[in-house]
Amino acid sequence: MAETTSTVFQDRRLVLCVGPGGVGKTTCAAALGLHAAAQGRRVVVVTIDPARRLAQALGLESCTPGEVVPVVREPGVHLDALILDGAKVFESIVRDNASTAQTAETILNSRMYQATAQRLSGALEFAAMARVQMLVDAGAHDLIVLDTPPTANAIDFLDAPKRVRELIDNPGARLLAGTGRFGARILGLGSSVLSKTLETIGGGQFIGDLGVFLREFADVLEEFHRRGGNFEQLLRSRATGVLLVTSASTFSVREAEAFSSQLAAYGLRVDAVVLNRIDKTVPEPPPKHQLEAVLRSGAAASPVAADTPGVDQVQRIYTAYAGARALGERTRRSIEAISSSRANLQVWTASRRADPPDTLPELRELGAEIFG
Known part of the structure; x- marks a missing residue:
């Protein structure tokens, strides 16, 4: 495993760290960012909700979510971090891409906007992708490491921008916005039975407000995509790679x-897999008679009297040792299975630690172990 991040990720501007929850994905993303920064790249790690001590190590504990925070500024080392704030991302999209400042204020003050930004399925994932696009466009970093939001399905995360657009572009939304064939007829006639019924259900000017919001917010999203390009194109380009983080368990x-x-299948390039918290392979145990001899010599040398080791004591040691060997063997099989699953897939490993790394020196050590 001699390849380093400079080899595997050298032509990437964006690396998505994906994987199931609870396997140390955020920690590995931070370690990757720090390791790449130590190689001379200007790096920013974008994360969602880091553990408290990891946030403290990255200088994020007391920062304002949504702001890029400098983590390391040493000669040749430039590392930033950012905690994603979905609401702020949406607000910046609206302010930067609305046709006028008044239109932006109208959208932001809309009840529909506030409900959409907070509760829309895929809103957080869309905000993550949008924030990445903004960082790419800004050009201040050579590498962006995105710790993806926790999700049961990686494709759900990647499809979020499309789902948000479909909400705006679907025929029902266009009808309410007055952009469909019958929209003006429904929304423009005050005596419309349907209009009055919907307004009674929604209250007051609900339908009119909804139509205005959908029309103006659709314009904002279209302008954002026109200026910033297409998320899907960015994800499928050679500028983007994937680091898949998991554990060595059979299920994982x-x-x-x-x-x-x-x-x-989605068109992304899976560059590497990290098997985190692995158990080392241990050699065969010594014969039982040798173990008994060692235990006897240890007992004889002890100032405290000890019983001669019995069969049960030796057997307990052998049982514990067999368990350790089984875990190590499981790791070996996992490495072989992952390596054979796809050609040219780099597999890295990280040893199990008593406590997760949560200081910069510990993250440097983890990065050197995995990527160095």
Whole structure:
């Protein structure tokens, strides 16, 4: 495993860290960012909700979500971090892409906008992709590491921008917005039975407000895509790669293989897999008579009297040792399974630690172990 991040990710501007929850994905994303920064790249790690001590290590504990925060400024090392704030991302999209400042204020003050930005399915994922697009356009970083939002399905995350657009573009939305064939007829006639019925259900000017919001917000999104390009094109370009983080358990490996196949079918490049918190392979245990001899010599040398080791004591040691060997063997099989699942797939490993790395020196150590 001699390849380093400079080899695997050297032509990437965006690396998506994906994987199931609870496997140390955010920690690995931070370690990757720090390791790449140490190689001379200007890096920003975009995360969602880091653990408190990891946020503290990255200098994010007391920062304002949505702001890029400098983490390391040393000679040749430039690392920033950002906690994603979906509401702020949407607000910046509206302010930057609305036709006028008044239109922006109208959208932002709309009840529909506030409900959409907070509760729309896929809104957080869309905001993550939008924020990445903004960082790419800004050009201040050579590498953006995105710790993807926790999700049961990687494709759900990647399809979020399309789902948000479909909400605006679907025929029902266009009808309410007055952009469909019958929209003006329904929304323009005060005596319309349907209009009055819907307004009674929604209250007051609900339907009129909804139509205005959908029309103006659709214009904002169209202008944003026109200026910033297409998320899907960015994801499928050679500028984007994927780091899949998982554990060495049989279930996690199968899940990772399914993730890898889904991502490849979607058109993304899965560059590498990290098997985190692995158990080292241990050698065969010594013969039982040797173990008994060692235990006897240890007991004899002890100032405290000890019983001669019995069969049960030796057997307990052998049982514990067999368990450790089984975990190590499971790791070996997991590495083989992942490596054989896809050609040219880099597989990295990280040892199990008593406590997750949550300081910059510990993240440097983890990055060196995985990527160095």
